[in-house]
Amino acid sequence: MDLPGISPVLLIASLMVSATPILLAAIGETVVEKSGVLNLGVEGMMIVGAVVGFITAVNTTSPALGFVTAAIAGALLSTIFATLVLFFKSNQVATGLGLTLVGLGISALLGKPYEGIKSPTLQAFEIPVLSDIPVLGPMLFSHDPMVYISILIVAAVWFVLKYTRIGLVLRAVGENHDAAHALGYKVIRIRFMAIMFGGACAGLGGAYISLVRVPQWTEGMTAGAGWIALAIVVFASWKPWRALLGAYLFGGITVLQLNLQAAGVAIPVEYLSMSPFLITILVLVIISAKGNHGAPASLGRLFHASN
Amino acid sequence: MKLNKLLILVVIVAVAVAAFFALNKADKEETVAEKSDDKVKVGFVFVGPVGDGGWTYEHNQGRLAVEKHFGDRVETIYQESVPEGADSERVMTQMAAQGADLIFTTSFGYMDPTINVAKKFPKVKFEHATGYKQADNVSVYSARFYEGRAVQGHIAGKMTKTNKIGYIGSFPIPEVIRGINSAYIHAKKANPNVEFNVVWAYTWFDPAKEADAAKALIEQGADVILQHTDSTAPQAAAQEAGNVITFGQASDMAEYGPMPRVSSIIDNWAPYYIARTQAVLDGTWESVNTWDGIGAGMVGIGEISSAVPADVKAEAIALRDALASGEYHAFTGPINKQDGSAWLAEGETADDGTLAGMNFYVEGLKGSIPQ
Numbered sequence: 001m002d003l004p005g006i007s008p009v010l011l012i013a014s015l016m017v018s019a020t021p022i023l024l025a026a027i028g029e030t031v032v033e034k035s036g037v038l039n040l041g042v043e044g045m046m047i048v049g050a051v052v053g054f055i056t057a058v059n060t061t062s063p064a065l066g067f068v069t070a071a072i073a074g075a076l077l078s079t080i081f082a083t084l085v086l087f088f089k090s091n092q093v094a095t096g097l098g099l100t101l102v103g104l105g106i107s108a109l110l111g112k113p114y115e116g117i118k119s120p121t122l123q124a125f126e127i128p129v130l131s132d133i134p135v136l137g138p139m140l141f142s143h144d145p146m147v148y149i150s151i152l153i154v155a156a157v158w159f160v161l162k163y164t165r166i167g168l169v170l171r172a173v174g175e176n177h178d179a180a181h182a183l184g185y186k187v188i189r190i191r192f193m194a195i196m197f198g199g200a201c202a203g204l205g206g207a208y209i210s211l212v213r214v215p216q217w218t219e220g221m222t223a224g225a226g227w228i229a230l231a232i233v234v235f236a237s238w239k240p241w242r243a244l245l246g247a248y249l250f251g252g253i254t255v256l257q258l259n260l261q262a263a264g265v266a267i268p269v270e271y272l273s274m275s276p277f278l279i280t281i282l283v284l285v286i287i288s289a290k291g292n293h294g295a296p297a298s299l300g301r302l303f304h305a306s307n
Numbered sequence: 308m309k310l311n312k313l314l315i316l317v318v319i320v321a322v323a324v325a326a327f328f329a330l331n332k333a334d335k336e337e338t339v340a341e342k343s344d345d346k347v348k349v350g351f352v353f354v355g356p357v358g359d360g361g362w363t364y365e366h367n368q369g370r371l372a373v374e375k376h377f378g379d380r381v382e383t384i385y386q387e388s389v390p391e392g393a394d395s396e397r398v399m400t401q402m403a404a405q406g407a408d409l410i411f412t413t414s415f416g417y418m419d420p421t422i423n424v425a426k427k428f429p430k431v432k433f434e435h436a437t438g439y440k441q442a443d444n445v446s447v448y449s450a451r452f453y454e455g456r457a458v459q460g461h462i463a464g465k466m467t468k469t470n471k472i473g474y475i476g477s478f479p480i481p482e483v484i485r486g487i488n489s490a491y492i493h494a495k496k497a498n499p500n501v502e503f504n505v506v507w508a509y510t511w512f513d514p515a516k517e518a519d520a521a522k523a524l525i526e527q528g529a530d531v532i533l534q535h536t537d538s539t540a541p542q543a544a545a546q547e548a549g550n551v552i553t554f555g556q557a558s559d560m561a562e563y564g565p566m567p568r569v570s571s572i573i574d575n576w577a578p579y580y581i582a583r584t585q586a587v588l589d590g591t592w593e594s595v596n597t598w599d600g601i602g603a604g605m606v607g608i609g610e611i612s613s614a615v616p617a618d619v620k621a622e623a624i625a626l627r628d629a630l631a632s633g634e635y636h637a638f639t640g641p642i643n644k645q646d647g648s649a650w651l652a653e654g655e656t657a658d659d660g661t662l663a664g665m666n667f668y669v670e671g672l673k674g675s676i677p678q
Contacts, residue, residue, distance in 0.1 A: 007526070010526050014522055021515070108356065111358070112358065115358050115360055116560075118562070213518060214514045214518045214543055214544070215543055216543045218356075218359060218360060218538050218539060218540065219356035219357070219359065220355070220356040220359075221515070221538070222515075223512065223513040223516070225515065254519060255519055258506055258516075258520045261505070261506040261507060262523040262524045262526070262527045262529075263504075264504055268677070269677050
């Protein structure tokens with residue numbers, strides 16, 4: 001790769017940083033959708049994670065604690081969705097959209113006193129944990145721990161879904177909830193857990209934006225990252241490693257086009273900005289042409305134990 | 308059987324139509340009742356959240372100033388984070404239907420939607436920020452941000468050590484291009500070796516993307532970042548990088564001073580908003596084209612921080628005062644266009660028409676403006 005004026009090392013390093021929030025949110029949503037639930041509230045859970053993580057980090061001066069509370073906040077918010085959808089059988093699409101609106105509102109309210117405050121904790125955050133990581137190169141191995149945690153989560157999700165009993169059960173629930181129920185699996189309980197996991201991951205992704213990538217709190221700062229995460233899940237046809245690929249592709253093209261511009265390369269910016277979305281559409285067309293789209297069969301359907 | 312169904316359908320349609328008219332009438336009576344008091348309702352359409360710390364924040368400060376100034380005589384309503392385009396048309400229509408008498412649409416991309424909605428509501432007054440399309444009930448207003456850019460350019464040119472200045476543009480529209488040209492001309496005067504790198508972010512507000520753009524520019528060696536996007540994210544990115552300076556955009560962003568933020572351009576919309584609301588109250592509102600700068604107080608230069616050497620600060624303040632008094636124009640010839648053709652002769656100043664539609668870079672800037 002010999003791009004004029006751009007160091008590939010820096011490019012890939014910043015690509016990984018810019019892709020991490022959407023990767024975290026996308027891998028969480030993959031699990032949720034694998035269990036047969038469509039949660040469109042990713043954006044809302046991300047932004048709540050962003051604000052709660054930021055508030056905690058500022059008050060405790062510990063970003064690690066910020067990430068933990070962000071995950072808890074995202075999971076808590078998702079329980080509202082889970083309760084409405086699983087117990088009160090509300091429409092998943094509408095409830096998910098509602099969750100996004102609620103999340104944006106709550107975060108604006110909580111974040112008001114924290115606007116313009118700097119997160120003083122970032123420096124202290126990187127160094128001690130980085131020293132535990134074997135430095136194999138500035139490109140891949142000199143990031144903050146969250147980048148590695150996000151990849152580990154992807155690996156764990158892939159392993160659990162593919163090779164463990166609980167993964168098999170989760171997929172069964174997502175493919176055919178009536179059959180899973182007939183076999184005695186607790187459909188509601190499994191989905192509830194999956195939704196909470198998705199919420200926690202989205203919260204982490206949001207906190208990564210407010211604590212590492214930007215780092216500050218600004219109202220509405222996720223600016224659509226949650227929707228991109230939802231697109232990546234489909235792009236990845238519900239496969240964890242492809243979600244990683246998709247997130248790095250999206251993040252990569254964003255960073256690449258900004259870097260190309262900064263380096264003064266004459267490229268049509270508009271086309272490059274639009275390319276991730278075009279690629280997603282292309283992938284969807286290919287997937288549907290193949291006939292096997294990989295979507296969980298019970299995705300978005302309501303489950304009632306009496307059926 | 309079939310006839311029965313048809314009958315039922317007819318009845319349902321009849322009831323629906325009757326209900327529609329009844330409700331509609333009630334609606335109208337309500338609006339009439341609302342209109343009868345002499346309270347003026349002022350609507351604001353914002354492109355970002357009011358907490359963005361920049362552009363929308365300052366417009367909202369203007370809104371709050373209107374509320375404070377008029378108290379009970381005025382009611383304000385606003386909608387934030389309204390996307391430019393068709394959705395903004397819906398928001399404006401809704402505001403007009405709610406009985407707003409005066410609506411401020413505060414982003415360039417609301418231009419055509421404002422004109423469209425204004426046609427449908429001839430009695431409602433509209434004020435569109437930074438655009439150039441006027442109508443009988445649509446005024447346009449903007450601030451001469453490029454005057455502030457001149458001051459920024461001077462400080463940037465003096466302070467850069469790498470001679471590379473990064474500029475985060477939002478959209479390639481005249482307002483932004485004017486700012487780039489003005490900053491470049493004055494940076495070049497202060498330091499002939501200066502180079503500009505312009506990155507188009509294609510967004511007004513996306514903190515993560517703005518931060519990425521700032522980082523990309525810093526990686527390319529820029530040690531001054533100018534931004535024409537709305538959030539404080541580039542400031543945070545510059546702070547993280549260390550020896551990089553920035554300028555507050557639209558709002559003071561003083562919380563990032565004295566480093567990286569060394570000064571700022573502050574928009575002050577309050578006096579204009581109060582004057583226009585007063586005009587509606589008095590019944591003297593007319594469609595006007597307002598374009599005020601530092602002199603009229605619509606553009607302010609935020610405090611120049613201690614990170615700037617005293618002599619540079621004094622020069623910057625002198626430049627600001629010259630711009631304010633009108634003794635110096637930010638676009639004073641000789642200036643050539645990027646392709647080398649002559650634009651302004653020695654001592655000639657740019658006319659407002661050319662500035663309003665500016666779609667070219669001045670000589671010395673690299674790259675091309677995306678079309």
